[in-house]
Amino acid sequence: MLSLPEKFKKEANISKVTFVRGGNLTGADKKRFETSVKDIRLTYQIEGFDIPNLVNEDYNCQVIMFLKITLTELKQAAYVSSVVQKCINPLCVIEFTDGAEEQYSFADKRLNRQNKKEIVIENEYLSCGFPLEFQNDIKTLFALYIDYETILNRSNKHAFYIEMMTKAFLVSNQGLFSGEDKLIDNKKLWYDEEKAKQIFPLLKQLKAVKLSAAKARTISEKSKFNSQIKSIIKQLEELQ
Numbered sequence: 001m002l003s004l005p006e007k008f009k010k011e012a013n014i015s016k017v018t019f020v021r022g023g024n025l026t027g028a029d030k031k032r033f034e035t036s037v038k039d040i041r042l043t044y045q046i047e048g049f050d051i052p053n054l055v056n057e058d059y060n061c062q063v064i065m066f067l068k069i070t071l072t073e074l075k076q077a078a079y080v081s082s083v084v085q086k087c088i089n090p091l092c093v094i095e096f097t098d099g100a101e102e103q104y105s106f107a108d109k110r111l112n113r114q115n116k117k118e119i120v121i122e123n124e125y126l127s128c129g130f131p132l133e134f135q136n137d138i139k140t141l142f143a144l145y146i147d148y149e150t151i152l153n154r155s156n157k158h159a160f161y162i163e164m165m166t167k168a169f170l171v172s173n174q175g176l177f178s179g180e181d182k183l184i185d186n187k188k189l190w191y192d193e194e195k196a197k198q199i200f201p202l203l204k205q206l207k208a209v210k211l212s213a214a215k216a217r218t219i220s221e222k223s224k225f226n227s228q229i230k231s232i233i234k235q236l237e238e239l240q
Contacts, residue, residue: 002066002093002095002104002142002146002147002148003143003147003148003149004044004046004066004147004148005148008044008045008046008047009043009044010042010043010044010045011041011042011043012041012042013039013040013041013042014040014041014042014067015040016033016034016037016040018040018087019033019040019083019084019087020033020034022086022087023083023086023087025083029083032076032079033079033080033083035072036071036072036073036076036079036080037069037070037071037072037076037080038070038071038072039069039070040067040068040069040070040084041067041068041069042065042066042067043066043067043068043095044065044066045063045064045065045066046063046064046066046148046157046160047062047063047064050154051154051156051157051160052154052155052156052157053156053157054156054157054158054159057111057113058110058111058113059110059111059158060089060111060116061090061091061156061157061158061161062090062157063090063091063157064090064091064092064093064157064160064161065088065090065091065092065093066092066093066094066095067084067092067093067094067095068094068095068097069084069094069095069096069097070096070097070098070099071096071097071098072098073098074096074097074098074100074101074102074103074129077096077103077105077126078126080096081094081096081105081107081124081126084105085105085107085109085121085124086119086121089109089118089119090109091107091108091109091157091158091161092105092107093105093106093161093164097132099132100131100132100133101129101130101131101132102129102130102132103126103127103128103129103130104126104127104168105124105125105126105127106124106125106126106161106164106165106168107121107123107124107125108121108122108123108124108161108162108165108200109121109122110122123165123200123201123204125165125168125169125200125204127168127169127172128172130142138171138172138174141171142168142171145167145170145171145184146164146167146168146171151163151164151167152187152190152191153190153191153193153196155191155193156193159193159196162193162196162197162200163190163196165200166196166199166200166203167184169200169203169204170183170184170203171184173203173207176203176206176207176210177206177233177236179233179236179237179240182240183199183236183240186240189239189240195239198235198239199236199239202232202235202236202239203236205232206229206232206233206236209225209228209229209232210225210229212225213225213226213229
């Protein structure tokens, strides 16, 4: 569903064994992965200096990979994503499909400070499912905000990826708070890399607290969660 320039197109099959071994899967986990995954393909790879690299003490972002993984059942996407994202050091967008629907996986990764050959996943997100055969509102918003040509911050590959992941979360979680439309359309914010990096953790926290508030049984619990919600929304508004 994501539109990317033809010059970044790749066509390479990746063996399931790569992730079974890389994830040190054994026994039931190995069987689950092999049974869930039909095939894995590298479809695109953003590389070169159209979008500059980011290489420093914390990041080694020289490519953004795009994988397409066909599953027997889409409900296995969360499990397969957790295995694959940990095995791939570069930033990676994974398109999962079962032939009827699709989902997208994102994972923000930094270098392990104790071992620069390893990565640490700081934040990750698996989108909701989209129908393959027809359009809906969320698919339209995905194309509007997350296609290659619509991402604003091209100062480096990490900033580009963070904007993609954060906007994917926003369009997939409409109704999270009243200022979300203003937030996603705030061009000045997305060009500010330091501010943009703070948005996703706050949105993720806001969703979790709102879910907890909905399950609260006492007035004191609801009051505590509502105070947290107001605080998070205030922080989001202050970043705009």
